[in-house]
Amino acid sequence: MGDLLFLIIVLGITFMTGSIIEKRHFEKIKKREIALIKKPIINFGAKTWNTNRKIKKIELVTGECVISGDYFKNFVASLKNIFGGRLTTFESILDRGRREAILRMREKAIGANFIINTRIESIMINDTYNPQESVPQCAIIAYGTAITYE
């Protein structure tokens, strides 16, 4: 009985903290994305780049983010795993992490005209010996080539 009560309390606290942190993070991401729309940066998938304009600077830009779920999300996901279907709690974590990494990459190339061939690399870095039990942690690297015209 005591264990169950403890679990309920932990779930309640982590639900509160997790949802508050997530909400704030999403608000921040949205604000930064809107601020970056006006900048002349476009993410391209192009592998080659032909232009007649003079190029001032070419550099590799990267953005990293390690994002973690919370205990509540993990609990819900493990329940949902039984019946199958969308694990919405994990979707939001990965979405946040990717958007954050891309934003950081774009913010590093604020003066550039384009970022081309953007690639996103992601990996789970949680406990490899006990992946079922541990809360997911996702490390994401976004990188691309920033091109600045003269």
Place this chain on the structure above:
Amino acid sequence: MILTNIESVPGMTITAQFGLVTGSTVRAKNAIKDFGAGLKNMIGGELKSYTELLTEARKEAIARMEQQAYRMGANAVINVRLATSSVTAGAAEVYAYGTAVTVKPKG
């Protein structure tokens, strides 16, 4: 050293190729930061110390790759790819690889 992750350096022509250059690093944070991250893991959110770890690892891997290319006499690395793998909990491996080339401005 010019780094790109596309097949060429825009505005420049490739004069010589030197083949594959690589750089890798495995890094870990200290136990105190691991403990802090473990607590943060419960309540959720970004693990800032691990993001820092990833940034350091990425910088080091790219620096090693650049060094290798520099020793070959190249002045640019094209087609750079970054790969990560999880070695153990609390550690990150970043692997950078690309083709070392010499480039010169067009015309």
